[in-house]
Amino acid sequence: MGNGKFYITTAIDYPSGRPHLGHAYEKVAADCIARWHRLLGEEVFFLTGTDEHGSKIMKKAQEAGKEPEAYVDEMVVFFKQLCDSLNISNDRFIRTTDADHVKVSQDIFKKIYDKGEIYLGNYSGWYCSECETFYTEKDLADGKCPTHGKKAEWVSEESYFFKMSAYTQKVLDFLEKNPESVLPSGKRKEIINRVKEGLNDLSVSRANVPWGITVPINEKHTQYVWMDALLNYVSGIGYPGTNFKKFWPADVHLIGKDILWHHTAIWYSILLAVEIPLPKTVFSHGFINTALGEKMSKSGGTVIDPLEIVNTYSSDVLRYFLLREIPFGQDGNFSEEALKERLNNELANELGNLVNRTIVMIEKSGGKIPDAKTDAGLQKKLNLKKIKELMEKFELHHALAEIFSFAGSCNQFINEKEPWKLDGKEKDAVLYSLADSLRIISILLQPFIPETSKKINQQFGVNQGLIADCEFNKFKAGTKVKKGEILFRKIE
Numbered sequence: 001m002g003n004g005k006f007y008i009t010t011a012i013d014y015p016s017g018r019p020h021l022g023h024a025y026e027k028v029a030a031d032c033i034a035r036w037h038r039l040l041g042e043e044v045f046f047l048t049g050t051d052e053h054g055s056k057i058m059k060k061a062q063e064a065g066k067e068p069e070a071y072v073d074e075m076v077v078f079f080k081q082l083c084d085s086l087n088i089s090n091d092r093f094i095r096t097t098d099a100d101h102v103k104v105s106q107d108i109f110k111k112i113y114d115k116g117e118i119y120l121g122n123y124s125g126w127y128c129s130e131c132e133t134f135y136t137e138k139d140l141a142d143g144k145c146p147t148h149g150k151k152a153e154w155v156s157e158e159s160y161f162f163k164m165s166a167y168t169q170k171v172l173d174f175l176e177k178n179p180e181s182v183l184p185s186g187k188r189k190e191i192i193n194r195v196k197e198g199l200n201d202l203s204v205s206r207a208n209v210p211w212g213i214t215v216p217i218n219e220k221h222t223q224y225v226w227m228d229a230l231l232n233y234v235s236g237i238g239y240p241g242t243n244f245k246k247f248w249p250a251d252v253h254l255i256g257k258d259i260l261w262h263h264t265a266i267w268y269s270i271l272l273a274v275e276i277p278l279p280k281t282v283f284s285h286g287f288i289n290t291a292l293g294e295k296m297s298k299s300g301g302t303v304i305d306p307l308e309i310v311n312t313y314s315s316d317v318l319r320y321f322l323l324r325e326i327p328f329g330q331d332g333n334f335s336e337e338a339l340k341e342r343l344n345n346e347l348a349n350e351l352g353n354l355v356n357r358t359i360v361m362i363e364k365s366g367g368k369i370p371d372a373k374t375d376a377g378l379q380k381k382l383n384l385k386k387i388k389e390l391m392e393k394f395e396l397h398h399a400l401a402e403i404f405s406f407a408g409s410c411n412q413f414i415n416e417k418e419p420w421k422l423d424g425k426e427k428d429a430v431l432y433s434l435a436d437s438l439r440i441i442s443i444l445l446q447p448f449i450p451e452t453s454k455k456i457n458q459q460f461g462v463n464q465g466l467i468a469d470c471e472f473n474k475f476k477a478g479t480k481v482k483k484g485e486i487l488f489r490k491i492e
């Protein structure tokens with residue numbers, strides 16, 4: 001962080017089916033962080049997209065009776081639609097089939113080959129096409145992939161290998177010297193222990209998977225899908241051009257815990273081989289389980305369609321729930337019951353009511369922001385420093401709780417002051433305090449629930465502010481307010 005610029009990425013999703021709630025979760029969290037940094041006044045680049053090559057997609061296309069190209073073109077629409085419907089503010093949606101990405105992938109492969117760090121050999125071993133990962137006999141549990149529980153397949157073919165073993169010490173040194181390299185910190189320790197066992201050379205090409213980027217030195221091979229997908233983080237910002245120079249190294253790669261190994265051991269080694277600095281932080285978020293406690297994934301069959309939830313409730317209700325319910329970095333549960341509860345108690349009762357009561361009271365007393373100052377006691381209830389620190393530490397759930405705690409203080413302030421019993425300057429002071437506080441709450445909530453923040457701003461007649469505007473007494477007296485639609489309807 002710093003230098004006034006911030007580069008954040010999500011994993012790129014396999015468009016091997018419709019997007020699920022896990023995909024939605026990662027994008028919403030990354031979007032929240034990206035928006036927060038924009039509000040800090042930084043220049044942000046936020047990258048997300050789809051990982052379209054490899055055996056998994058090839059198989060899905062075959063099952064659907066389609067050519068892989070046609071298949072991914074069809075599926076990617078749903079992933080873009082997911083971004084739109086969740087208000088994801090990504091600066092680019094990269095597809096690994098994009099021409100610029102293909103070129104960068106080949107260039108980087110060639111660069112490592114020219115350095116003498118890619119050699120031709122034979123690969124014999126186990127492969128899980130679900131996560132596109134090679135496993136040794138001892139990694140497997142009963143012949144099945146340790147992550148997906150799917151039967152691994154035996155692969156024996158000619159393959160190019162990347163001398164990843166040569167990078168064990170460098171990868172280890174980086175992880176040990178940089179406490180922020182992998183977060184949460186427990187995950188860093190796990191990775192360190194694994195790397196200490198030593199890195200194996202990595203098979204980086206497939207001779208029998210035609211759906212992929214052609215190996216630049218041998219057209220009979222395609223690049224191993226991770227040797228293609230990971231490179232999106234540099235191709236997506238125009239490696240090796242000026243935009244890349246401006247934004248690299250990435251501030252955060254936000255990914256799920258199942259692919260942390262790929263984003264540390266493998267990704268670091270590739271970057272070290274091409275002498276590109278390593279990313280500042282790889283943040284590993286948890287998995288969303290259904291209320292039944294089952295891991296939610298396409299292969300597991302317990303899929304919740306995020307688009308359906310958005311349609312039934314709204315984008316902000318889902319965003320709020322995901323960001324508030326799941327401690328960021330840990331696993332969490334999704335259930336519609338829990339979502340309804342948060343919608344009714346927190347969004348409708350706490351926030352919606354506060355906005356509504358305030359606007360109604362101001363409209364009743366002339367419809368304009370009065371000329372007054374914000375109550376000193378109420379000001380003390382907002383702990384902006386704490387919110388900033390929590391965001392810096394990626395404790396999104398705590399930051400959101402803290403913002404809502406201030407909204408709670410505003411509601412309490414109304415109940416205590418009973419402004420309907422006041423008039424003149426006393427009433428003005430209460431109304432100004434509430435409007436000024438809501439102006440600030442709306443800024444702070446923008447990264448979490450942007451549509452709601454926009455609606456609040458409209459009702460109060462203000463433009464989107466920055467974190468720097470979260471100072472009290474900045475609301476211009478005389479500004480006209482206008483009651484809008486109710487923010488959240490309760491659902492029984």
Ligand code: MSP
Nearest residue numbers: 011012013014022051229230255256286287288296
């Ligand atoms: N294509 C690879 C990533 C390549 S990144 C260079 C991939 N795709 S995926 O579609 O399987 O997963 C995309 C992201 O969603 C990953 O970060 C993964 O951890 C995350 N999730 C998948 N299921 C999830 C949940 N149930 N809960 C939360 N996140 C989950 O892996």
